[in-house]
Amino acid sequence: xxxxxxxxxxxxxxxxxxxxxxxxxxxxxxxxxxxxxxxxxxxxxxxxxxxxxxxxxxxxxxxxxxxxxxxxxxxxxxxxxxxxxxxxxxxxxxxxxxxxxxxxxxxxxxxxxxxxxxxxxxxxxxxxxxxxxxxxxxxxxxxxxxxxxxxxxxxxxxxxxxxxxxxxxxxxxxxxxxxxxxxxxxxxxxxxxxxxxxxxxxxx
Amino acid sequence: xxxxxxxxxxxxxxxxxxxxxxxxxxxxxxxxxxxxxxxxxxxxxxxxxxxxxxxxxxxxxxxxxxxxxxxxxxxxxxxxxxxxxxxxxxxxxxxxxxxxxxxxxxxxxxxxxxxxxxxxxxxxxxxxxxxxxxxxxxxxxxxxxxxxxxxxxxxxxxxxxxxxxxxxxxxxxxxxxxxxxxxxxxxxxxxxx
Numbered sequence: 489x490x491x492x493x494x495x496x497x498x499x500x501x502x503x504x505x506x507x508x509x510x511x512x513x514x515x516x517x518x519x520x521x522x523x524x525x526x527x528x529x530x531x532x533x534x535x536x537x538x539x540x541x542x543x544x545x546x547x548x549x550x551x552x553x554x555x556x557x558x559x560x561x562x563x564x565x566x567x568x569x570x571x572x573x574x575x576x577x578x579x580x581x582x583x584x585x586x587x588x589x590x591x592x593x594x595x596x597x598x599x600x601x602x603x604x605x606x607x608x609x610x611x612x613x614x615x616x617x618x619x620x621x622x623x624x625x626x627x628x629x630x631x632x633x634x635x636x637x638x639x640x641x642x643x644x645x646x647x648x649x650x651x652x653x654x655x656x657x658x659x660x661x662x663x664x665x666x667x668x669x670x671x672x673x674x675x676x677x678x679x680x681x682x683x684x685x686x687x688x689x690x691x692x
Numbered sequence: 693x694x695x696x697x698x699x700x701x702x703x704x705x706x707x708x709x710x711x712x713x714x715x716x717x718x719x720x721x722x723x724x725x726x727x728x729x730x731x732x733x734x735x736x737x738x739x740x741x742x743x744x745x746x747x748x749x750x751x752x753x754x755x756x757x758x759x760x761x762x763x764x765x766x767x768x769x770x771x772x773x774x775x776x777x778x779x780x781x782x783x784x785x786x787x788x789x790x791x792x793x794x795x796x797x798x799x800x801x802x803x804x805x806x807x808x809x810x811x812x813x814x815x816x817x818x819x820x821x822x823x824x825x826x827x828x829x830x831x832x833x834x835x836x837x838x839x840x841x842x843x844x845x846x847x848x849x850x851x852x853x854x855x856x857x858x859x860x861x862x863x864x865x866x867x868x869x870x871x872x873x874x875x876x877x878x879x880x881x882x883x884x885x
Contacts, residue, residue: 494812495814516814516816518810518814521827521828523808523816523818523821524808524816524817524818524821527816544812545812545814545815545816546777546780546781546784546810546812546813546814546815549777549781549813549814549815550781550813589785
């Protein structure tokens with residue numbers, strides 16, 4: 489079993505019309521044993537920027553701690569929250585710093601720029617930045633997740649439509665994945681607020 | 693094979709650990725207490741490589757004590773858990789400690805808490821947690837029997853059933869176990885089996 493599949497994860501980020509959504513499953517396990525069903529892989533950087541980190545949980549926690557440090561320092565020096573596009577470049581650089589001893593993670597960024605335009609990007613473990621207009625995924629069953637997202641995503645969805653779309657995609661996508669699932673958490677980011685919902689799924 | 697399991701109740705945490713010290717196929721000691729007190733209201737349950745687990749936990753316990761001396765206030769269980777994870781994470785890519793830990797504790801502010809830590813520095817807060825072959829037999833049963841208002845008597849019943857299951861079905865089952873409870877009055881032994 490690959491080191492990326494040791495703990496199990498599934499993360500989707502999707503863009504809508506002036507809104508963006510990011511969702512992850514809730515399983516935390518060690519290979520085929522499930523330890524807990526309330527471990528979200530999505531972390532808040534600030535009100536308009538969320539980071540989902542799939543892969544090895546220890547590296548996800550360490551990477552987020554480093555991100556928190558860098559973004560806190562940015563906020564102290566620049567006296568404002570970091571823009572999602574700048575943060576995207578920052579994280580790519582942080583990951584490439586460890587080129588020859590990488591974090592075994594696949595992060596996904598979802599945020600809203602100042603003008604309300606959605607920004608989503610994803611990386612491999614060494615920081616290859618990939619921006620997308622529609623959706624990005626990360627997890628232990630990428631084929632399933634790509635399949636459902638490709639089928640159900642459409643441009644210019646409202647926040648309600650986007651919530652429905654991303655929820656159905658995630659729950660369906662983890663259906664056949666033994667290492668991910670056990671419920672999910674969905675964050676919808678709009679210019680006014682962030683709505684977080686926990687979904688009940690098949691507990692297997 | 694080391695086995696431990698912990699159950700978080702309404703206002704207590706109960707942990708059960710086997711009491712064998714083994715070296716390959718030989719059982720050197722039958723009454724080894726592997727539930728180590730960190731301070732009055734927190735304990736570690738140890739599992740893993742022989743030297744690493746004692747060395748690492750002694751190091752963490754000393755630093756927790758140092759924090760208390762420097763700052764005049766004890767670290768919360770959450771603080772100890774995150775500090776331990778940090779030490780494991782830093783060591784992971786240099787000279788990893790090969791030990792799995794369960795941290796059980798009680799503080800005034802947060803009540804009882806149970807943290808599961810891995811040798812890779814994974815960390816998660818749990819209601820029921822454990823490692824070892826024995827955990828494969830017991831955790832599902834405890835998930836079924838657990839509820840948020842669990843009393844100490846119910847937890848002892850759960851652990852007794854768990855131990856019985858391990859002894860019945862695990863080929864390399866340890867012969868003896870110790871059960872301890874951690875609540876507002878501190879750490880004390882409930883019973884040995």
